[in-house]
Amino acid sequence: MNKPSRIAETHRLDLTHRPRRNRKAEWARRLVSEHVLTASDLIWPLFLIDSGKRRVPVAPMPGVDRLSVDEAVREAERAVKLDIPAIAFFPYTEPQLKDARGSEAFNENNLVCKACRAIKKEFAQLGLVTDVALDPYTSHGHDGLVRESASGDLTILNDETVEALVRQALTQARAGADIIAPSDMMDGRVGAIREALDAEGFLEVQIMAYSAKYASAFYGPFRDALGSAGALKGDKRTYQMDSANSDEALREVELDLDEGADMVMVKPGMPYLDIIRRVKDEFGAPTFAYQVSGEYSMIMAAAQNGWIDGDKAMMESLIAFKRAGADGVLTYFAPRAAEKLRSK
Ligand code: PBG
Secondary structure (H helix, E strand, C coil): CCCCCHHHHHCCCCCCCCHHHHHCCHHHHHHHCCCCCCHHHEEEEEEECCCCCCEEECCCCCCCEEECHHHHHHHHHHHHHCCCCEEEEEECCCHHHCECCCHHHHCCCCHHHHHHHHHHHHCCCCEEEEEECCCCCECCCCCCEEEECCCCCEEEEHHHHHHHHHHHHHHHHHCCCCEEEECCCCCCHHHHHHHHHHHCCCCCCEEEEEEEEECCHHHHHHHHHHCCCCCCCCCCCCCCECCCCCHHHHHHHHHHHHCCCCEEEEECCHHHHHHHHHHHHHHCCCEEEEECHHHHHHHHHHHHCCCCCHHHHHHHHHHHHHHHCCCEEEECCHHHHHHHHHHC
8 A cells, every 4th residue: 555655745735635546547437437429429421422433532631532322322321330320411513503593402303312312212210411501502602692793792692592591491301301400600591491391391300500600711621522612702701600709609599599490500619619518508409519621631630640649639529529518519520430439
Protein backbone atom coordinates (compact mmCIF):
# COMPACT_ATOMS: atom_id res chain seq x y z
CA MET A 1 0.00 0.00 0.00
CA ASN A 2 1.22 3.49 -0.76
CA LYS A 3 1.49 5.86 2.17
CA PRO A 4 0.57 9.51 1.73
CA SER A 5 3.69 11.01 0.20
CA ARG A 6 6.01 13.44 1.94
CA ILE A 7 5.39 15.92 -0.78
CA ALA A 8 1.70 15.87 0.07
CA GLU A 9 2.50 16.42 3.75
CA THR A 10 5.05 19.20 3.30
CA HIS A 11 2.89 21.07 0.86
CA ARG A 12 -0.30 20.28 2.80
CA LEU A 13 -2.12 19.13 -0.30
CA ASP A 14 -5.76 18.41 0.46
CA LEU A 15 -6.10 14.90 -0.84
CA THR A 16 -9.38 13.92 0.75
CA HIS A 17 -10.55 13.94 -2.82
CA ARG A 18 -8.61 12.07 -5.44
CA PRO A 19 -10.74 12.24 -8.61
CA ARG A 20 -8.13 10.14 -10.36
CA ARG A 21 -9.34 7.05 -8.42
CA ASN A 22 -12.29 6.77 -10.79
CA ARG A 23 -9.93 6.78 -13.74
CA LYS A 24 -7.51 4.14 -12.49
CA ALA A 25 -8.47 1.35 -14.91
CA GLU A 26 -10.51 0.77 -18.00
CA TRP A 27 -13.32 -0.97 -16.07
CA ALA A 28 -13.47 1.91 -13.56
CA ARG A 29 -13.60 4.49 -16.31
CA ARG A 30 -16.37 2.59 -18.03
CA LEU A 31 -18.37 2.48 -14.84
CA VAL A 32 -18.46 6.26 -14.43
CA SER A 33 -18.68 7.24 -18.10
CA GLU A 34 -21.53 9.71 -18.56
CA HIS A 35 -22.24 9.56 -22.27
CA VAL A 36 -22.27 6.88 -24.89
CA LEU A 37 -22.22 6.92 -28.63
CA THR A 38 -23.94 4.09 -30.46
CA ALA A 39 -24.72 3.44 -34.10
CA SER A 40 -28.30 4.54 -33.27
CA ASP A 41 -27.04 8.10 -32.94
CA LEU A 42 -25.84 8.32 -36.53
CA ILE A 43 -27.35 9.62 -39.75
CA TRP A 44 -25.18 8.98 -42.79
CA PRO A 45 -25.26 11.61 -45.59
CA LEU A 46 -24.66 10.21 -49.08
CA PHE A 47 -23.87 12.07 -52.30
CA LEU A 48 -25.60 10.89 -55.47
CA ILE A 49 -24.54 11.27 -59.09
CA ASP A 50 -25.75 10.13 -62.49
CA SER A 51 -22.50 9.92 -64.45
CA GLY A 52 -22.41 6.45 -65.93
CA LYS A 53 -19.82 5.52 -63.29
CA ARG A 54 -20.59 3.78 -60.03
CA ARG A 55 -18.49 6.09 -57.88
CA VAL A 56 -16.88 9.49 -58.35
CA PRO A 57 -14.58 10.62 -55.51
CA VAL A 58 -15.11 13.96 -53.77
CA ALA A 59 -11.56 15.35 -53.84
CA PRO A 60 -11.64 17.39 -50.62
CA MET A 61 -13.35 14.56 -48.70
CA PRO A 62 -11.05 11.52 -48.76
CA GLY A 63 -13.07 8.32 -48.39
CA VAL A 64 -16.30 9.93 -49.61
CA ASP A 65 -17.64 9.24 -53.11
CA ARG A 66 -20.61 10.42 -55.10
CA LEU A 67 -22.68 7.30 -55.79
CA SER A 68 -24.84 5.99 -58.58
CA VAL A 69 -28.30 4.89 -57.43
CA ASP A 70 -27.20 1.22 -57.61
CA GLU A 71 -24.22 1.95 -55.46
CA ALA A 72 -26.38 3.93 -53.02
CA VAL A 73 -28.55 0.83 -52.62
CA ARG A 74 -25.42 -1.14 -51.68
CA GLU A 75 -24.43 1.50 -49.15
CA ALA A 76 -27.96 1.39 -47.77
CA GLU A 77 -27.44 -2.30 -47.17
CA ARG A 78 -24.20 -1.48 -45.38
CA ALA A 79 -26.08 1.03 -43.20
CA VAL A 80 -28.64 -1.63 -42.28
CA LYS A 81 -25.90 -4.13 -41.41
CA LEU A 82 -24.13 -1.53 -39.29
CA ASP A 83 -27.38 -0.64 -37.47
CA ILE A 84 -27.30 2.96 -38.69
CA PRO A 85 -30.96 4.06 -38.45
CA ALA A 86 -31.11 6.56 -41.30
CA ILE A 87 -29.30 7.91 -44.36
CA ALA A 88 -29.63 11.29 -46.08
CA PHE A 89 -29.26 12.17 -49.77
CA PHE A 90 -27.53 15.05 -51.54
CA PRO A 91 -27.41 15.07 -55.34
CA TYR A 92 -24.71 16.26 -57.67
CA THR A 93 -26.63 17.78 -60.56
CA GLU A 94 -25.24 18.04 -64.09
CA PRO A 95 -25.00 21.71 -65.16
CA GLN A 96 -27.44 21.19 -68.06
CA LEU A 97 -30.14 20.19 -65.56
CA LYS A 98 -29.77 23.39 -63.57
CA ASP A 99 -31.81 26.53 -64.12
CA ALA A 100 -32.67 29.70 -62.25
CA ARG A 101 -35.82 28.16 -60.72
CA GLY A 102 -34.27 24.82 -59.72
CA SER A 103 -36.90 22.93 -61.74
CA GLU A 104 -35.13 19.58 -61.34
CA ALA A 105 -36.18 19.68 -57.67
CA PHE A 106 -39.76 18.92 -58.76
CA ASN A 107 -38.89 16.13 -61.16
CA GLU A 108 -40.33 12.95 -59.70
CA ASN A 109 -37.53 11.06 -61.43
CA ASN A 110 -34.67 13.14 -60.09
CA LEU A 111 -31.77 11.34 -58.42
CA VAL A 112 -33.06 11.78 -54.88
CA CYS A 113 -36.49 10.36 -55.78
CA LYS A 114 -34.94 7.45 -57.66
CA ALA A 115 -32.69 6.62 -54.71
CA CYS A 116 -35.64 6.80 -52.29
CA ARG A 117 -37.74 4.43 -54.36
CA ALA A 118 -34.89 1.98 -55.00
CA ILE A 119 -33.87 1.81 -51.35
CA LYS A 120 -37.40 1.75 -49.91
CA LYS A 121 -38.13 -1.28 -52.05
CA GLU A 122 -35.22 -3.27 -50.64
CA PHE A 123 -34.67 -1.86 -47.17
CA ALA A 124 -37.96 -0.59 -45.81
CA GLN A 125 -36.50 -0.63 -42.30
CA LEU A 126 -34.04 2.17 -43.08
CA GLY A 127 -35.02 5.82 -42.49
CA LEU A 128 -34.61 8.08 -45.53
CA VAL A 129 -33.88 11.76 -45.02
CA THR A 130 -34.22 14.17 -47.94
CA ASP A 131 -32.93 17.71 -48.03
CA VAL A 132 -35.30 20.49 -48.99
CA ALA A 133 -33.50 23.46 -50.57
CA LEU A 134 -33.00 24.44 -54.18
CA ASP A 135 -29.21 24.83 -54.25
CA PRO A 136 -28.34 21.49 -55.87
CA TYR A 137 -30.55 22.50 -58.79
CA THR A 138 -30.18 26.25 -59.28
CA SER A 139 -27.81 27.78 -61.82
CA HIS A 140 -26.96 30.55 -59.30
CA GLY A 141 -26.29 28.11 -56.47
CA HIS A 142 -28.72 29.65 -53.98
CA ASP A 143 -31.15 27.69 -51.82
CA GLY A 144 -34.03 29.84 -52.99
CA LEU A 145 -35.48 31.77 -55.89
CA VAL A 146 -33.76 35.03 -56.71
CA ARG A 147 -34.47 38.39 -58.28
CA GLU A 148 -31.54 40.06 -59.97
CA SER A 149 -31.33 43.83 -60.09
CA ALA A 150 -30.05 45.74 -63.11
CA SER A 151 -26.70 46.07 -61.35
CA GLY A 152 -26.53 42.32 -60.81
CA ASP A 153 -27.42 42.26 -57.09
CA LEU A 154 -29.37 39.20 -56.03
CA THR A 155 -32.34 39.21 -53.68
CA ILE A 156 -33.45 35.83 -52.33
CA LEU A 157 -37.25 35.79 -52.45
CA ASN A 158 -38.67 34.25 -49.29
CA ASP A 159 -42.34 33.61 -49.96
CA GLU A 160 -41.93 32.48 -53.57
CA THR A 161 -39.19 30.13 -52.38
CA VAL A 162 -41.43 28.62 -49.70
CA GLU A 163 -43.93 27.69 -52.39
CA ALA A 164 -41.18 25.94 -54.35
CA LEU A 165 -39.92 24.16 -51.23
CA VAL A 166 -43.41 22.84 -50.53
CA ARG A 167 -43.47 21.38 -54.04
CA GLN A 168 -40.04 19.85 -53.55
CA ALA A 169 -41.02 18.33 -50.20
CA LEU A 170 -44.16 16.76 -51.68
CA THR A 171 -42.14 15.34 -54.58
CA GLN A 172 -39.82 13.68 -52.07
CA ALA A 173 -42.63 12.40 -49.82
CA ARG A 174 -44.33 10.79 -52.82
CA ALA A 175 -41.04 9.00 -53.60
CA GLY A 176 -40.95 7.53 -50.09
CA ALA A 177 -38.92 9.97 -47.98
CA ASP A 178 -39.46 9.41 -44.25
CA ILE A 179 -37.95 12.62 -42.94
CA ILE A 180 -38.14 15.91 -44.81
CA ALA A 181 -35.22 18.13 -43.84
CA PRO A 182 -35.52 21.76 -44.94
CA SER A 183 -32.00 23.24 -45.01
CA ASP A 184 -32.90 26.46 -46.80
CA MET A 185 -33.49 28.80 -43.82
CA MET A 186 -36.48 30.59 -45.41
CA ASP A 187 -39.00 32.01 -42.95
CA GLY A 188 -42.21 30.05 -42.50
CA ARG A 189 -41.21 27.01 -44.54
CA VAL A 190 -41.70 24.41 -41.83
CA GLY A 191 -45.34 25.34 -41.26
CA ALA A 192 -46.06 25.48 -44.98
CA ILE A 193 -44.46 22.07 -45.59
CA ARG A 194 -46.30 20.50 -42.62
CA GLU A 195 -49.64 21.77 -43.87
CA ALA A 196 -49.01 20.50 -47.40
CA LEU A 197 -47.81 17.09 -46.20
CA ASP A 198 -50.89 16.69 -44.01
CA ALA A 199 -53.21 17.78 -46.80
CA GLU A 200 -51.80 15.01 -48.99
CA GLY A 201 -52.11 12.41 -46.26
CA PHE A 202 -48.43 12.23 -45.35
CA LEU A 203 -49.27 12.47 -41.67
CA GLU A 204 -46.36 10.29 -40.63
CA VAL A 205 -43.66 11.97 -42.63
CA GLN A 206 -41.42 13.75 -40.12
CA ILE A 207 -39.78 17.14 -40.44
CA MET A 208 -36.22 17.63 -39.28
CA ALA A 209 -35.65 21.36 -39.50
CA TYR A 210 -32.21 22.79 -40.08
CA SER A 211 -33.27 25.45 -37.58
CA ALA A 212 -30.00 27.05 -36.57
CA LYS A 213 -27.98 26.92 -39.73
CA TYR A 214 -25.06 29.29 -39.85
CA ALA A 215 -23.45 30.93 -42.89
CA SER A 216 -20.28 28.89 -42.66
CA ALA A 217 -16.95 28.41 -44.40
CA PHE A 218 -17.12 24.77 -43.32
CA TYR A 219 -19.58 23.93 -46.14
CA GLY A 220 -16.87 24.37 -48.80
CA PRO A 221 -16.18 20.68 -49.57
CA PHE A 222 -19.94 19.93 -49.72
CA ARG A 223 -20.46 22.60 -52.36
CA ASP A 224 -17.64 20.98 -54.34
CA ALA A 225 -19.32 17.60 -54.00
CA LEU A 226 -22.60 19.01 -55.34
CA GLY A 227 -20.96 21.05 -58.06
CA SER A 228 -22.58 24.21 -56.68
CA ALA A 229 -19.36 25.91 -55.48
CA GLY A 230 -18.34 27.51 -58.75
CA ALA A 231 -21.89 28.49 -59.52
CA LEU A 232 -22.66 30.33 -56.29
CA LYS A 233 -23.21 34.02 -56.87
CA GLY A 234 -22.44 36.01 -53.73
CA ASP A 235 -22.99 34.36 -50.36
CA LYS A 236 -25.85 33.04 -48.24
CA ARG A 237 -25.73 35.58 -45.43
CA THR A 238 -29.22 36.98 -46.03
CA TYR A 239 -30.72 33.67 -45.00
CA GLN A 240 -28.14 31.64 -43.07
CA MET A 241 -27.25 32.88 -39.59
CA ASP A 242 -24.39 35.06 -38.44
CA SER A 243 -21.85 33.05 -36.42
CA ALA A 244 -21.77 35.85 -33.84
CA ASN A 245 -25.31 35.04 -32.70
CA SER A 246 -26.76 32.57 -30.25
CA ASP A 247 -30.05 33.98 -28.87
CA GLU A 248 -31.19 34.14 -32.46
CA ALA A 249 -30.70 30.37 -32.75
CA LEU A 250 -33.17 29.85 -29.93
CA ARG A 251 -35.74 32.04 -31.65
CA GLU A 252 -35.31 30.08 -34.89
CA VAL A 253 -35.71 26.77 -33.09
CA GLU A 254 -38.80 28.00 -31.25
CA LEU A 255 -40.45 29.07 -34.51
CA ASP A 256 -39.70 25.75 -36.21
CA LEU A 257 -41.07 23.76 -33.27
CA ASP A 258 -44.19 25.94 -33.21
CA GLU A 259 -44.64 25.37 -36.93
CA GLY A 260 -44.52 21.61 -36.42
CA ALA A 261 -40.91 20.47 -36.67
CA ASP A 262 -40.47 17.02 -35.10
CA MET A 263 -36.73 17.44 -34.76
CA VAL A 264 -34.39 20.37 -34.94
CA MET A 265 -30.80 20.70 -36.06
CA VAL A 266 -27.79 22.85 -35.39
CA LYS A 267 -25.26 23.20 -38.17
CA PRO A 268 -22.24 23.15 -38.43
CA GLY A 269 -21.41 20.95 -35.45
CA MET A 270 -18.17 21.35 -33.55
CA PRO A 271 -17.86 25.16 -33.73
CA TYR A 272 -21.46 25.42 -32.41
CA LEU A 273 -21.55 22.98 -29.48
CA ASP A 274 -22.68 25.82 -27.23
CA ILE A 275 -25.76 26.28 -29.41
CA ILE A 276 -26.64 22.59 -29.19
CA ARG A 277 -26.45 22.79 -25.41
CA ARG A 278 -28.66 25.89 -25.23
CA VAL A 279 -31.23 24.45 -27.63
CA LYS A 280 -31.41 21.15 -25.75
CA ASP A 281 -31.70 22.84 -22.36
CA GLU A 282 -34.33 25.32 -23.51
CA PHE A 283 -36.66 23.07 -25.50
CA GLY A 284 -35.81 19.44 -24.71
CA ALA A 285 -36.80 18.54 -28.26
CA PRO A 286 -35.00 15.90 -30.35
CA THR A 287 -31.89 17.84 -31.32
CA PHE A 288 -29.40 16.91 -34.01
CA ALA A 289 -25.99 18.19 -34.98
CA TYR A 290 -24.57 18.19 -38.48
CA GLN A 291 -20.85 17.52 -38.50
CA VAL A 292 -20.42 19.16 -41.88
CA SER A 293 -18.09 18.48 -44.79
CA GLY A 294 -15.36 20.91 -43.71
CA GLU A 295 -15.21 19.35 -40.27
CA TYR A 296 -14.77 15.93 -41.87
CA SER A 297 -12.13 17.27 -44.25
CA MET A 298 -10.11 18.88 -41.47
CA ILE A 299 -9.89 15.69 -39.47
CA MET A 300 -9.11 13.60 -42.56
CA ALA A 301 -6.46 16.02 -43.83
CA ALA A 302 -4.63 16.10 -40.52
CA ALA A 303 -4.87 12.32 -40.21
CA GLN A 304 -3.54 11.77 -43.72
CA ASN A 305 -0.57 13.94 -42.88
CA GLY A 306 0.07 11.84 -39.80
CA TRP A 307 -0.57 14.87 -37.60
CA ILE A 308 -3.43 13.38 -35.59
CA ASP A 309 -4.86 9.92 -35.04
CA GLY A 310 -7.89 10.05 -37.37
CA ASP A 311 -9.98 7.36 -35.69
CA LYS A 312 -9.45 8.78 -32.23
CA ALA A 313 -10.21 12.33 -33.37
CA MET A 314 -13.36 11.04 -35.09
CA MET A 315 -14.64 9.30 -31.96
CA GLU A 316 -13.74 12.25 -29.74
CA SER A 317 -15.57 14.66 -32.04
CA LEU A 318 -18.67 12.45 -32.05
CA ILE A 319 -18.93 11.98 -28.29
CA ALA A 320 -18.59 15.77 -27.97
CA PHE A 321 -21.97 16.10 -29.69
CA LYS A 322 -23.57 13.71 -27.23
CA ARG A 323 -22.00 15.56 -24.32
CA ALA A 324 -23.33 18.86 -25.67
CA GLY A 325 -26.85 17.41 -25.63
CA ALA A 326 -27.38 16.20 -29.19
CA ASP A 327 -29.60 13.16 -29.68
CA GLY A 328 -27.87 12.29 -32.92
CA VAL A 329 -25.34 13.43 -35.49
CA LEU A 330 -25.35 13.66 -39.26
CA THR A 331 -21.80 12.70 -40.16
CA TYR A 332 -19.79 11.45 -43.11
CA PHE A 333 -17.94 9.32 -40.56
CA ALA A 334 -21.12 7.30 -39.86
CA PRO A 335 -20.04 3.97 -41.41
CA ARG A 336 -16.51 4.19 -40.09
CA ALA A 337 -17.67 5.13 -36.61
CA ALA A 338 -20.29 2.37 -36.62
CA GLU A 339 -17.64 -0.16 -37.64
CA LYS A 340 -15.36 1.02 -34.89
CA LEU A 341 -18.16 0.81 -32.30
CA ARG A 342 -18.91 -2.70 -33.45
CA SER A 343 -15.33 -3.91 -33.11
CA LYS A 344 -15.02 -2.52 -29.57
C1 PBG B 1 -27.62 23.53 -48.67
C2 PBG B 1 -26.89 22.60 -47.77
C3 PBG B 1 -25.55 22.79 -47.41
C4 PBG B 1 -25.20 21.71 -46.61
C5 PBG B 1 -26.32 20.89 -46.47
N1 PBG B 1 -27.38 21.47 -47.19
C6 PBG B 1 -24.56 23.81 -47.81
C7 PBG B 1 -24.93 25.21 -47.93
O1 PBG B 1 -25.78 25.72 -47.20
O2 PBG B 1 -24.35 25.84 -48.80
C8 PBG B 1 -23.82 21.54 -46.05
C9 PBG B 1 -23.42 20.22 -45.56
C10 PBG B 1 -21.97 20.03 -45.42
O3 PBG B 1 -21.15 20.95 -45.56
O4 PBG B 1 -21.60 18.88 -45.14
N2 PBG B 1 -28.96 23.56 -48.62
